[in-house]
Amino acid sequence: MQVKIDAVLCSGHGRCAVLAPTVYKLDDNGYNADRGKTLEVPAGQEAAARKGAKLCPERAITLIEG
Amino acid sequence: MDYRASTKQLIVFSIDLYRDRGSDMIEPENHREPESPDPDEIRRKHGEEMRNRFGRDMFNDFDIDDPRFGDNLFPILDEMLEKCPVARSHVGSGYWVVSRNADVRRIGQDWRTFSSAKGYQPNRPAGLPYLMPEESDPPKHTAWRDVLNPHLSPRAVAKYDAQIRADANTLIDRFIDRGECEFISEFGAKLPGWAFFKNVLGVPVDDLDQLVQGVHNGTFAPREERPAHFGKVFEYLGNYLTFRRDQPPRGDLVDTIAAGVEYEPGVLCPWEDRVSILVDLTFGGIATTTYVMAASLHYLATHPGVREALVDDPGSMDRAVEEFVRVFPPVVALGRTCTREVEVAGTKMKQGDFVLLNYAASSRDPRVVQEPTKIDITRESVLHSAFGVGVHRCIGSNLARLELKATFEEWLKRIPDFAVKGGTGPTYETGILRVMKQLHLVF
Numbered sequence: 001m002q003v004k005i006d007a008v009l010c011s012g013h014g015r016c017a018v019l020a021p022t023v024y025k026l027d028d029n030g031y032n033a034d035r036g037k038t039l040e041v042p043a044g045q046e047a048a049a050r051k052g053a054k055l056c057p058e059r060a061i062t063l064i065e066g
Numbered sequence: 067m068d069y070r071a072s073t074k075q076l077i078v079f080s081i082d083l084y085r086d087r088g089s090d091m092i093e094p095e096n097h098r099e100p101e102s103p104d105p106d107e108i109r110r111k112h113g114e115e116m117r118n119r120f121g122r123d124m125f126n127d128f129d130i131d132d133p134r135f136g137d138n139l140f141p142i143l144d145e146m147l148e149k150c151p152v153a154r155s156h157v158g159s160g161y162w163v164v165s166r167n168a169d170v171r172r173i174g175q176d177w178r179t180f181s182s183a184k185g186y187q188p189n190r191p192a193g194l195p196y197l198m199p200e201e202s203d204p205p206k207h208t209a210w211r212d213v214l215n216p217h218l219s220p221r222a223v224a225k226y227d228a229q230i231r232a233d234a235n236t237l238i239d240r241f242i243d244r245g246e247c248e249f250i251s252e253f254g255a256k257l258p259g260w261a262f263f264k265n266v267l268g269v270p271v272d273d274l275d276q277l278v279q280g281v282h283n284g285t286f287a288p289r290e291e292r293p294a295h296f297g298k299v300f301e302y303l304g305n306y307l308t309f310r311r312d313q314p315p316r317g318d319l320v321d322t323i324a325a326g327v328e329y330e331p332g333v334l335c336p337w338e339d340r341v342s343i344l345v346d347l348t349f350g351g352i353a354t355t356t357y358v359m360a361a362s363l364h365y366l367a368t369h370p371g372v373r374e375a376l377v378d379d380p381g382s383m384d385r386a387v388e389e390f391v392r393v394f395p396p397v398v399a400l401g402r403t404c405t406r407e408v409e410v411a412g413t414k415m416k417q418g419d420f421v422l423l424n425y426a427a428s429s430r431d432p433r434v435v436q437e438p439t440k441i442d443i444t445r446e447s448v449l450h451s452a453f454g455v456g457v458h459r460c461i462g463s464n465l466a467r468l469e470l471k472a473t474f475e476e477w478l479k480r481i482p483d484f485a486v487k488g489g490t491g492p493t494y495e496t497g498i499l500r501v502m503k504q505l506h507l508v509f
Contacts, residue, residue: 011457
């Protein structure tokens with residue numbers, strides 16, 4: 001599974017990093033550190049990745065099921 | 067990436083999103099809207115029903131400052147979500163009210179079409195200085211947020227935790243032996259200001275009460291009196307910023323504000339904008355969190371089972387904070403101005419129209435939250451728009467969460483058993499913000 005973090009929509013709510021800290025990291029501004037990137041979800045972390053994506057108030061995270 | 071491209075992604079993702087069941091997000095299919103081609107017809111059809119029930123037709127003749135709105139806040143929000151995605155107001159130059167989560171999100175994210183530069187409140191009083199960065203658009207807004215955000219990120223505010231908890235205990239010490247308190251004046255209106263002044267601004271807390279009063283009156287006083295009240299806040303904080311500009315730097319948020327940002331290469335922003343930044347942050351820092359604290363404690367005072375559950379399982383506090391923020395929205399609605407003709411949920415808006423984003427309603431939209439009218443602190447996932455949506459997301463959201471968590475934890479440690487004082491009840495004031503004016507607790 002991969003997750004794509006939208007470069008524009010992320011507005012720094014920070015929920016993804018609270019709900020799935022193994023998948024989503026924040027930068028020094030409190031925004032997703034991987035904006036504009038597509039990340040490989042570590043094995044076993046798929047549920048966390050989904051949860052973090054689902055709770056993004058901006059819908060800035062796209063799940064790409066492998 | 068332009069807005070259209072990101073919208074397309076959004077749709078793709080939404081489909082993905084709803085595939086996952088067993089959560090608080092629910093499938094849009096369960097909430098298929100009734101066929102309703104003409105929004106004017108819908109507003110008309112339900113208008114009388116609203117008038118009979120609430121004393122005012124909240125769909126066709128809305129007024130956010132009408133006490134009948136504040137007195138029936140949640141039932142009216144739920145009616146809007148069900149029957150009226152876009153309500154109409156004829157107050158002053160008129161405005162629209164958009165309530166559903168997806169519509170609020172779309173507007174919040176599309177700052178090119180829905181601008182903040184003409185202010186966040188409908189019928190903005192003349193003579194009120196603009197509040198930056200709240201009442202601005204990119205690129206000015208982006209320039210400011212880029213330098214302000216690092217001071218209010220989760221990592222940056224985490225270092226204030228111990229001080230905030232110590233302050234919560236100092237306030238509790240003042241009334242715990244009395245066995246009762248008036249929560250707003252003795253705690254709720256104090257702690258957020260202390261947290262912000264001591265940790266972020268470095269301002270003495272002695273002057274807090276006059277600033278709290280200034281922003282309260284600047285928000286709820288008769289419209290024509292509001293600029294004068296805000297004027298005093300501008301004067302006080304302007305003096306502080308000048309004082310700090312002439313002091314050795316401390317490397318804090320105030321230094322960042324005093325240094326200013328460039329609006330275009332080589333063009334530094336005017337000094338007034340820097341004062342305005344300080345006012346806006348102070349406004350947000352002291353005028354909103356109080357309501358969530360107070361409404362949550364009122365809820366816990368009247369729901370002993372929930373209170374005991376929180377005391378028994380402190381690990382559930384993060385979820386509880388999110389749920390309280392969802393159901394007790396201190397910011398009812400903030401607005402935008404249409405920069406072109408646009409359609410929202412079937413309603414055509416003209417260039418220059420003002421539209422309120424009903425954050426309070428959007429956080430209880432059954433299309434995105436299961437059983438949204440139920441307060442459930444054990445929700446596994448809480449999706450809400452209490453901190454706004456889009457580039458103007460509340461810059462203090464991380465500090466607010468920290469203050470709320472610290473307050474509930476320290477309060478329950480010291481005062482695990484408490485109730486509303488007999489013969490009293492909470493009183494509210496509601497406009498674009500909602501505040502609780504009094505809450506008498508006994509313990």
